[in-house]
Amino acid sequence: MRRRYTVASAMVGALALMALAGCTTDPNVAAPSEDAGATEEAVEWFDQELYDKQYAERSVVPEGPEGQPWLQHINAEMTDTSAYASTGAKKACFANASISNPWRQTGWITMNEQLKVLQEAGAISEMETRDAQDSDDTQIADIDYFINEGNCDIYLISPNSTAAMTPAVERACDTGKPVVVFDRGVQTDCPVTFIHPIGGFAWGIDTAEFLIEELEPGSKVVALRILPGVDVLEQRWAAAEKLFSENDIEAVDYFTGADPTEIKKIISDELAKGDVDGIWMDAGDGAVAAIEAFEDAGVDYPVMTGEDEMSFLRKWKETGLTGLAPVYSNFQWRTPLLAAQKIFAGEEIPKEWVLPQSPITAEEVDQYLEANDGMPDGHYAKFGGEDLPGYPQVWQDRIIP
Amino acid sequence: MTAVTTQQPSVGQRLAGFGRTLISPRGAVFLLLIVLLIAITLLNPSFAEPSQFIRFIQRVAPVAIVAIGQYFVIVGGEFDLSMGSVVTAQVVIAGNLIGQDESKSLPVLLFMLVFGAFIGLVNGLIVTMLKVPSFIATLGMMLALLGATLYWTGGAATGNPADGFREIGRGGIRDLPVIDILPWSVVVLVVVLVIAIWFARRPFGRTIIALGDNPTTARFSGTRNWWVKTSTFMISSLSATVAGVLLVGYAGVHPSVGRGYEFTAITAVVLGGVVLGGGRGWVVAAAAGAFALEALFTLLNFAGVPSTYRDAVQGAIIILAVAYSATTLRARRKGRALEAPAPLISPDPSSGPSTETSPAPAEEQDAAASARPAPIPSTQRADNETKGGS
Numbered sequence: 001m002r003r004r005y006t007v008a009s010a011m012v013g014a015l016a017l018m019a020l021a022g023c024t025t026d027p028n029v030a031a032p033s034e035d036a037g038a039t040e041e042a043v044e045w046f047d048q049e050l051y052d053k054q055y056a057e058r059s060v061v062p063e064g065p066e067g068q069p070w071l072q073h074i075n076a077e078m079t080d081t082s083a084y085a086s087t088g089a090k091k092a093c094f095a096n097a098s099i100s101n102p103w104r105q106t107g108w109i110t111m112n113e114q115l116k117v118l119q120e121a122g123a124i125s126e127m128e129t130r131d132a133q134d135s136d137d138t139q140i141a142d143i144d145y146f147i148n149e150g151n152c153d154i155y156l157i158s159p160n161s162t163a164a165m166t167p168a169v170e171r172a173c174d175t176g177k178p179v180v181v182f183d184r185g186v187q188t189d190c191p192v193t194f195i196h197p198i199g200g201f202a203w204g205i206d207t208a209e210f211l212i213e214e215l216e217p218g219s220k221v222v223a224l225r226i227l228p229g230v231d232v233l234e235q236r237w238a239a240a241e242k243l244f245s246e247n248d249i250e251a252v253d254y255f256t257g258a259d260p261t262e263i264k265k266i267i268s269d270e271l272a273k274g275d276v277d278g279i280w281m282d283a284g285d286g287a288v289a290a291i292e293a294f295e296d297a298g299v300d301y302p303v304m305t306g307e308d309e310m311s312f313l314r315k316w317k318e319t320g321l322t323g324l325a326p327v328y329s330n331f332q333w334r335t336p337l338l339a340a341q342k343i344f345a346g347e348e349i350p351k352e353w354v355l356p357q358s359p360i361t362a363e364e365v366d367q368y369l370e371a372n373d374g375m376p377d378g379h380y381a382k383f384g385g386e387d388l389p390g391y392p393q394v395w396q397d398r399i400i401p
Numbered sequence: 402m403t404a405v406t407t408q409q410p411s412v413g414q415r416l417a418g419f420g421r422t423l424i425s426p427r428g429a430v431f432l433l434l435i436v437l438l439i440a441i442t443l444l445n446p447s448f449a450e451p452s453q454f455i456r457f458i459q460r461v462a463p464v465a466i467v468a469i470g471q472y473f474v475i476v477g478g479e480f481d482l483s484m485g486s487v488v489t490a491q492v493v494i495a496g497n498l499i500g501q502d503e504s505k506s507l508p509v510l511l512f513m514l515v516f517g518a519f520i521g522l523v524n525g526l527i528v529t530m531l532k533v534p535s536f537i538a539t540l541g542m543m544l545a546l547l548g549a550t551l552y553w554t555g556g557a558a559t560g561n562p563a564d565g566f567r568e569i570g571r572g573g574i575r576d577l578p579v580i581d582i583l584p585w586s587v588v589v590l591v592v593v594l595v596i597a598i599w600f601a602r603r604p605f606g607r608t609i610i611a612l613g614d615n616p617t618t619a620r621f622s623g624t625r626n627w628w629v630k631t632s633t634f635m636i637s638s639l640s641a642t643v644a645g646v647l648l649v650g651y652a653g654v655h656p657s658v659g660r661g662y663e664f665t666a667i668t669a670v671v672l673g674g675v676v677l678g679g680g681r682g683w684v685v686a687a688a689a690g691a692f693a694l695e696a697l698f699t700l701l702n703f704a705g706v707p708s709t710y711r712d713a714v715q716g717a718i719i720i721l722a723v724a725y726s727a728t729t730l731r732a733r734r735k736g737r738a739l740e741a742p743a744p745l746i747s748p749d750p751s752s753g754p755s756t757e758t759s760p761a762p763a764e765e766q767d768a769a770a771s772a773r774p775a776p777i778p779s780t781q782r783a784d785n786e787t788k789g790g791s
Contacts, residue, residue, distance in 0.1 A: 100551075228709065252705065254702075255711075257657055257660070258655065258657055259652075259655060259657040259658060259660065260652035260653045260655050260657075260658060261463075261648060261651065261652040261658055263652075264460075264651060264652050265460060265698070265699075265702070266702060268456065268460065269699055269702040269703060270702070272445060272447055272448060272453055272703075273445055273703060285655075286655065288561070288653060289652055289653050292571075292653070296456075296571065297456075311560075376560060377560045377561075
């Protein structure tokens with residue numbers, strides 16, 4: 001009899017642990033080592049130099065072709081690619097971190113449409129893609145598979161996490177074939193180019209400055225964060241947290257895993273505690289649930305920053321709240337394949353390709369709603385695929401390739 | 402909760418009995434819940450206002466319903482790990498099939514119930530007919546459903562269903578005195594709980610407990626084990642479906658809705674003093690376990706525990722609470738064993754959960770269809786548990 005209860009207790013312990021692990025979307029990025037104190041964490045992710053760089057880049061007028069932001073660049077230092085110049089259609093190998101959020105899905109659809117254009121132009125023969133499903137281990141295996149058996153002409157890598165993917169990217173570089181990294185970075189400059197929008201600090205600065213301007217000093221802001229440990233997300237919060245504390249805004253942050261149930265509970269509890277004047281989000285997924293929590297509680301809408309996801313833009317318009325939609329430029333998913341084309345043509349490209357990143361303001365929201373009429377809720381307004389052949393049907397149907 | 406305590410006469414005795422029940426394992430969850438609610442109210446007095454408190458019940462309703470469903474499976478000696486995935490699948494089904502067309506609400510709702518029952522049936526048949534341990538069978542079902550949902554949605558949110566359908570989880574009867582609003586979720590929870598209590602007292606409900614306690618005696622007493630077990634899985638899948646309907650209204654469509662619900666439910670059931678491996682437990686305590694868990698999360702929100710180590714605090718408190726309930730239960734069992742020796746020891750003293758979950762290969766007979774178990778010793782003990790004498 002006693003043994004039965006020992007076993008039962010042990011199982012309960014195990015289950016409780018599993019339940020807790022189940023709360024985060026990705027065990028790899030939420031390792032226990034991240035659970036340091038809140039203050040330490042802010043210091044860790046905050047990087048003054050990078051902050052200043054991104055702060056300045058926000059006001060730079062990007063260079064490059066007008067109306068094609070996916071080919072524009074900011075403060076670029078060009079690199080010579082003539083060594084890779086070669087004729088004929090090339091095989092691209094794409095190691096993708098995941099398509100597990102609507103932002104990545106939208107980009108992935110756009111990338112496939114861009115691929116069709118380049119295939120017709122004879123620049124790319126095919127693109128073999130491996131989806132790491134948010135796992136570092138899987139992505140390392142994917143990259144090694146490409147190196148050993150992929151028969152690739154160029155590697156396109158969207159890293160799952162920064163530090164863990166660095167050695168694998170270096171191995172890809174060692175093959176002598178061009179490597180293009182985009183979205184999240186790696187700690188090596190061996191790739192031919194690293195493509196990304198301005199960055200997380202710029203997001204944090206844009207959003208925090210907006211809230212600080214719209215709110216009285218001493219106001220309370222609830223920050224809804226997806227998950228800890230991902231640099232682009234942590235940097236968004238690190239910048240915002242710094243600005244909030246410097247400007248007498250009381251900010252309290254929560255991890256939600258983008259789960260609308262969780263978001264709604266958090267907001268309801270905060271509203272039960274006292275007034276909430278502003279909502280800050282590190283990604284727009286779940287913004288609608290946050291707004292609904294205010295409706296259900298029967299209180300005034302907050303000043304709010306979401307993202308350029310259609311669900312948020314629509315709810316924003318419908319409720320007339322004071323809002324801002326920061327943008328993590330989704331059109332960057334077009335750039336890696338276009339960069340590949342340029343590399344094989346031997347054209348100069350930026351070594352660090354910083355794409356423009358500017359939020360959608362209240363004045364612009366109508367224009368973007370109109371331009372994306374008929375698009376599904378998970379679509380991103382600045383997806384940048386309007387000139388691709390499948391527009392608008394492919395994005396409206398939202399069939400994941 | 403303690404209304405059925407057997408002591409009757411004086412107020413003092415009643416209070417003593419009440420106190421004893423509270424520190425007993427079956428009452429521990431109520432004690433924990435009361436402590437947590439008082440702590441929340443101290444931190445934030447407005448929580449105790451009826452209009453706020455009813456909102457709290459509304460929020461807990463889906464978890465409590467899932468816990469009630471899980472209770473029947475656990476008390477029958479099995480686990481259902483697929484509940485969270487069933488919730489997710491139902492949420493996505495509602496979002497995709499109903500869309501903005503409110504007239505589809507009823508047909509889709511019916512389809513969801515059928516789908517839920519079907520998943521439970523499959524789970525149950527895999528466990529009973531193929532003799533796959535439920536831990537594995539439902540884990541497989543969990544992954545299969547999750548994979549199907551991911552395939553369907555690509556892992557990201559799709560649009561919310563029509564507002565009329567969401568009203569079930571979001572709305573309620575408004576403009577009431579005192580409580581301001583009576584959310585439909587609360588009504589659904591009360592209905593589910595009443596049905597569950599009634600069902601647990603029916604012969605069939607007792608058979609489930611008898612089966613969880615000792616499948617061999619249950620079989621000898623003429624129980625159709627496979628059917629009883631399969632029906633517990635159908636109950637749990639259906640309760641997950643109901644929770645899904647509420648959640649789609651409360652929160653909206655997202656593939657993360659329902660994630661981790663199976664563990665929350667199991668934790669809630671165990672907090673409620675239900676023994677893993679089956680054979681004892683009280684459905685109301687299981688629901689109270691869900692309330693205690695959610696109250697704990699709310700308390701952490703109100704206490705402003707930093708997000709970075711919130712999970713650690715939650716985990717520690719859950720383990721302590723379950724450990725308390727496990728130790729007191731063991732202590733009490735020893736005491737009781739002395740009082741009333743013979744009928745309390747189940748025929749197979751070494752029976753651990755593993756032997757119980759795979760109820761012997763020689764289980765051919767399923768004739769003698771009487772669902773009413775003979776008064777075997779273990780059932781008697783389970784009855785005591787259910788009625789709450791101490």
